[in-house]
Amino acid sequence: xxxxxxxxxxxxxxxxxxxxxxxxxxxxxxxxxxxxxxxxxxxxxxxxxxxxxxxxxxxxxxxxxxxxxxxxxxxxxxxxxxxxxxxxxxxxxxxxxxxxxxxxxxxxxxxxxxxxxxxxxxxxxxxxxxxxxxxxxxxxxxxxxxxxxxxxxxxxxxxxxxxxxxxxxxxxxxxxxxxxxxxxxxxxxxxxx
Amino acid sequence: xxxxxxxxxxxxxxxxxxxxxxxxxxxxxxxxxxxxxxxxxxxxxxxxxxxxxxxxxxxxxxxxxxxxxxxxxxxxxxxxxxxxxxxxxxxxxxxxxxxxxxxxxxxxxxxxxxxxxxxxxxxxxxxxxxxxxxxxxxxxxxxxxxxxxxxxxxxxxxxxxxxxxxxxxxxxxxxxxxxxxxxxxxxxxxxxx
Ligand SMILES: C[S@@+](CC[C@H](N)C(=O)[O-])C[C@H]1O[C@@H](n2cnc3c(N)ncnc32)[C@H](O)[C@@H]1O
Ligand SMILES: C[S@@+](CC[C@H](N)C(=O)[O-])C[C@H]1O[C@@H](n2cnc3c(N)ncnc32)[C@H](O)[C@@H]1O
Numbered sequence: 049x050x051x052x053x054x055x056x057x058x059x060x061x062x063x064x065x066x067x068x069x070x071x072x073x074x075x076x077x078x079x080x081x082x083x084x085x086x087x088x089x090x091x092x093x094x095x096x097x098x099x100x101x102x103x104x105x106x107x108x109x110x111x112x113x114x115x116x117x118x119x120x121x122x123x124x125x126x127x128x129x130x131x132x133x134x135x136x137x138x139x140x141x142x143x144x145x146x147x148x149x150x151x152x153x154x155x156x157x158x159x160x161x162x163x164x165x166x167x168x169x170x171x172x173x174x175x176x177x178x179x180x181x182x183x184x185x186x187x188x189x190x191x192x193x194x195x196x197x198x199x200x201x202x203x204x205x206x207x208x209x210x211x212x213x214x215x216x217x218x219x220x221x222x223x224x225x226x227x228x229x230x231x232x233x234x235x236x237x238x239x240x241x
Numbered sequence: 242x243x244x245x246x247x248x249x250x251x252x253x254x255x256x257x258x259x260x261x262x263x264x265x266x267x268x269x270x271x272x273x274x275x276x277x278x279x280x281x282x283x284x285x286x287x288x289x290x291x292x293x294x295x296x297x298x299x300x301x302x303x304x305x306x307x308x309x310x311x312x313x314x315x316x317x318x319x320x321x322x323x324x325x326x327x328x329x330x331x332x333x334x335x336x337x338x339x340x341x342x343x344x345x346x347x348x349x350x351x352x353x354x355x356x357x358x359x360x361x362x363x364x365x366x367x368x369x370x371x372x373x374x375x376x377x378x379x380x381x382x383x384x385x386x387x388x389x390x391x392x393x394x395x396x397x398x399x400x401x402x403x404x405x406x407x408x409x410x411x412x413x414x415x416x417x418x419x420x421x422x423x424x425x426x427x428x429x430x431x432x433x434x
């Protein structure tokens with residue numbers, strides 16, 4: 049561990065956004081989850097929430113072991129009610145990335161408040177149950193023949209907007225906003241591979 | 242074919258950007274190419290250039306058959322010199338998406354001129370030979386521990402900026418800019434599945 053790396057790790061922890069997360073609703077493909085985790089890390093998200101019914105395979109994480117799953121903690125929930133309750137208890141509003149005629153342009157909502165971006169699976173999209181709990185449905189305009197983006201691409205486009213809003217609001221310059229014990233524990237883990 | 246679909250297809254063709262493309266340099270994973278094709282379609286790119294040495298498997302396209310490869314034509318080149326010459330002969334400048342200390346922020350270059358965004362493979366990145374032909378190296382800032390985005394995510398982030406610049410410049414409102422024969426041929430193909 050060089051002093052430079054130690055400094056870098058602290059800087060990254062200082063920029064983590066504990067009031068921002070992603071909720072993956074029914075996303076099964078490991079490659080997609082893996083790419084989403086990696087993007088979460090790059091915008092300062094420190095945990096990803098994930099609805100996985102009990103009994104579903106979790107080998108899905110293998111591909112990202114040693115990679116992004118080390119920097120962004122995946123947190124599983126057995127069903128959507130539990131996941132939604134968990135996030136709402138933390139004061140977050142939910143935005144569903146969803147293709148519907150009533151959805152608003154994804155650049156029109158406020159991501160500087162505590163919030164979770166909800167993403168759906170390739171075929172099913174975000175479930176009706178989860179959508180019912182969302183404050184807004186957001187959509188990314190498309191100019192082509194294909195009707196939707198790959199989910200990890202949609203995640204990245206929305207999170208780029210989130211990051212821009214949070215940069216402007218100074219949310220990356222506040223110094224650490226992680227709870228002190230989580231900060232210390234993470235610092236220790238990241239420094240001792 | 243409903244009149245509404247016919248109208249939609251013409252609208253999409255009118256918004257195609259023949260002076261904009263992506264050059265995939267050494268990208269092998271079909272899932273990545275597939276996600277990139279889909280994003281290309283959504284920003285109005287009508288062909289994707291792809292460096293594939295002769296003899297390399299092309300089964301890579303199968304996953305997107307019937308999907309994006311129908312709307313965005315993949316064009317293979319046997320080596321980087323041929324690919325670069327082809328794009329430059331069409332008056333395009335090349336921008337390499339690349340993580341280097343000398344790269345500029347990806348929002349700082351001009352994508353309204355005829356241009357190709359060059360993307361590299363997971364391990365190798367954009368090759369030295371291709372980089373030598375590029376007008377600029379562009380990079381997307383990251384706040385996390387992971388050093389790079391998944392390539393299809395990087396493609397999407399850059400193309401979102403490209404789209405925004407081209408929207409502001411009115412390049413989606415010019416009416417068709419495709420060569421007339423290509424326009425007619427594509428219209429026919431898309432209307433007759
Ligand atoms: C492949 S899409 C799902 C499409 C699904 N067939 C539907 O109609 O909902 C996978 C997920 O990516 C996100 N997504 C993809 N394209 C999007 C867009 N243009 N706007 C908003 N979200 C999008 C959504 O979260 C969606 O559930
Ligand atoms: C996984 S990255 C390659 C990383 C490779 N090990 C390197 O150091 O070049 C795959 C491709 O995605 C693009 N890419 C990923 N993250 C990027 C970033 N932050 N800025 C610019 N391009 C990026 C580049 O085209 C890169 O070649």
